[in-house]
Amino acid sequence: xxxxxxxxxxxxxxxxxxxxxxxxxxxxxxxxxxxxxxxxxxxxxxxxxxxxxxxxxxxxxxxxxxxxxxxxxxxxxxxxxxxxxxxxxxxxxxxxxxxxxxxxxxxxxxxxxxxxxxxxxxxxxxxxxxxxxxxxxxxxxxxxxxxxxxxxxxxxxxxxxxxxxxxxxxxxxxxxxxxxxxxxxxxxxxxxxxxxxxxxxxxxxxxxxxxxxxxxxxxxxxxxxxxxxxxx
Amino acid sequence: xxxxxxxxxxxxxxxxxxxxxxxxxxxxxxxxxxxxxxxxxxxxxxxxxxxxxxxxxxxxxxxxxxxxxxxxxxxxxxxxxxxxxxxxxxxxxxxxxxxxxxxxxxxxxxxxxxxxxxxxxxxxxxxxxxxxxxxxxxxxxxxxxxxxxxxxxxxxxxxxxxxxxxxxxxxxxxxxxxxxxxxxxxxxxxxxxxxxxxxxxxxxxxxxxxxxxxxxxxxxxxxxxxxxxxxxxxxxxxxxxxxxxxxxxxxxxxxxxxxxxxxxxxxxxxxxxxxxxxxxxxxxx
Numbered sequence: 001x002x003x004x005x006x007x008x009x010x011x012x013x014x015x016x017x018x019x020x021x022x023x024x025x026x027x028x029x030x031x032x033x034x035x036x037x038x039x040x041x042x043x044x045x046x047x048x049x050x051x052x053x054x055x056x057x058x059x060x061x062x063x064x065x066x067x068x069x070x071x072x073x074x075x076x077x078x079x080x081x082x083x084x085x086x087x088x089x090x091x092x093x094x095x096x097x098x099x100x101x102x103x104x105x106x107x108x109x110x111x112x113x114x115x116x117x118x119x120x121x122x123x124x125x126x127x128x129x130x131x132x133x134x135x136x137x138x139x140x141x142x143x144x145x146x147x148x149x150x151x152x153x154x155x156x157x158x159x160x161x162x163x164x165x166x167x168x169x170x171x172x173x174x175x176x177x178x179x180x181x182x183x184x185x186x187x188x189x190x191x192x193x194x195x196x197x198x199x200x201x202x203x204x205x206x207x208x209x210x211x212x213x214x215x216x217x218x219x220x221x222x223x224x225x226x227x228x229x230x231x232x
Numbered sequence: 233x234x235x236x237x238x239x240x241x242x243x244x245x246x247x248x249x250x251x252x253x254x255x256x257x258x259x260x261x262x263x264x265x266x267x268x269x270x271x272x273x274x275x276x277x278x279x280x281x282x283x284x285x286x287x288x289x290x291x292x293x294x295x296x297x298x299x300x301x302x303x304x305x306x307x308x309x310x311x312x313x314x315x316x317x318x319x320x321x322x323x324x325x326x327x328x329x330x331x332x333x334x335x336x337x338x339x340x341x342x343x344x345x346x347x348x349x350x351x352x353x354x355x356x357x358x359x360x361x362x363x364x365x366x367x368x369x370x371x372x373x374x375x376x377x378x379x380x381x382x383x384x385x386x387x388x389x390x391x392x393x394x395x396x397x398x399x400x401x402x403x404x405x406x407x408x409x410x411x412x413x414x415x416x417x418x419x420x421x422x423x424x425x426x427x428x429x430x431x432x433x434x435x436x437x438x439x440x441x442x443x444x445x446x447x448x449x450x451x452x453x454x455x456x457x458x459x460x461x462x463x464x465x466x467x468x469x470x471x472x473x474x475x476x477x478x479x480x481x482x483x484x485x486x487x488x489x490x491x492x493x494x495x496x497x498x499x500x501x502x503x504x505x506x507x508x509x510x511x512x513x514x515x516x517x
Contacts, residue, residue, distance in 0.1 A: 048411065050407075050410075050411070070410045070411060070413070071410065071413045071414065071415050071416075074411075074412070074413030075413065080411050082407075082408065082411060085405055085407070085408060086408060087408075088400070088401045088404040088405060088408065088409075089404060090400060090403075090404050091397065091400060091401060091404065095397050095400075095401075098394070098397060099397065099398065099401045099409070099412045099414060100412050100413070102394075102398060102412060102413050102414040102415070103413045103414075103415070105394065145412060146412075149413075
């Protein structure tokens with residue numbers, strides 16, 4: 001589905017990502033873990049055309065999307081939920097979801113049904129201004145906005161940040177649910193254990209380079225990964 | 233007397249409000265104060281004058297042509313100037329300086345083409361209608377009706393149309409708008425269309441109220457900025473309310489102060505409101 005080959009990227013003249021190759025297969029949940037500043041978020045932004053790709057190649061559904069404009073990437077079937085500022089606070093729930101369907105408005109109704117299936121909590125709040133909602137609800141709107149066109153691949157940047165442990169559990173259940181409905185996911189997560197426990201595979205990123213990769217179960221059991229990245 | 237000033241204030245206020253909507257929307261999305269906005273207002277008033285007086289079009293038709301052409305010039309400027317600047321990530325000081333240059337260019341172009349003297353539309357002079365102690369001219373009635381209609385139209389666009397919702401989304405967070413797959417450039421072009429069309433309408437109305445001269449928009453720019461800030465920068469509804477308030481304050485102040493202080497009164501109110509509510513009346517902190 002998604003394939004990164006030797007990706008090098010960064011801001012102005014500093015390389016943050018220094019030659020990373022990763023892959024997300026069909027129907028997979030893949031998690032990237034790593035310490036702060038390892039380049040996890042930058043890698044996501046690079047995939048989505050928000051950070052300049054210096055060299056390497058990004059393939060999505062057998063097409064080269066390396067230098068595609070962000071809205072074309074959305075059109076190609078990818079969704080992205082940034083870590084912060086991921087909703088339009090002055091718009092209502094429904095309007096937020098509509099914005100996700102900007103490029104293919106005819107698919108909005110269909111997508112709306114799917115989003116309400118995954119987040120039935122939003123159904124009764126569709127005319128509420130998102131800025132007045134709780135953090136957990138805003139997160140649902142953010143994910144819902146990215147899901148509305150039923151993308152083949154969804155990128156989630158730190159989805160559990162700012163959520164209470166209880167809501168975090170709920171969210172990871174939703175991630176599994178989204179996956180079961182036929183969307184592959186690439187998740188970047190600080191909360192490494194939890195993310196790996198719902199994932200099929202994982203990568204460990206450090207200072208812009210790939211350190212480990214493998215099945216999520218294996219990573220969770222790997223002594224070195226445990227000691228260095230999972231807090232013992 | 234006071235009632236008369238109230239009417240005059242509402243008329244002036246609604247003209248300022250129309251112009252301020254565009255100024256505020258552009259600020260909300262592109263994050264810069266467009267100093268050329270006032271001169272686009274003048275430009276709109278002159279286009280209507282040219283088609284009305286020089287080419288002999290019916291006034292309404294001349295107005296329609298002006299609104300369309302002004303909006304087209306707005307879109308043209310986006311293609312030629314603002315979009316390349318966005319692609320270069322130009323900072324807002326650069327954009328403001330460009331807009332000041334543009335303002336001077338437009339004003340001098342107008343003087344070069346049509347001279348610096350005062351112009352009027354080719355319309356018959358009509359007697360005002362007396363309501364007890366106050367007199368309301370037919371122009372004033374037309375101005376209020378047109379302004380209210382334009383405001384309702386803006387409201388409809390922003391709340392009900394897809395592109396209008398996208399404009400609000402861009403004002404909220406332009407980066408998230410890109411990430412959502414919104415064609416940001418297209419939405420920005422529509423924002424210019426709305427802002428410039430309103431500037432043209434506002435210029436024509438002001439030309440009807442007073443007269444047409446090359447400095448009309450420039451002198452309205454300060455009250456427009458005051459209205460924008462008063463209402464909460466980036467909020468079109470705030471701009472409407474702010475515009476009416478500034479217009480009322482300017483006219484009502486003449487009951488107790490010499491008219492030279494009009495502008496000062498408007499700004500005194502602006503300062504007081506901002507001290508009490510720094511984000512503006514309808515702004516979010």
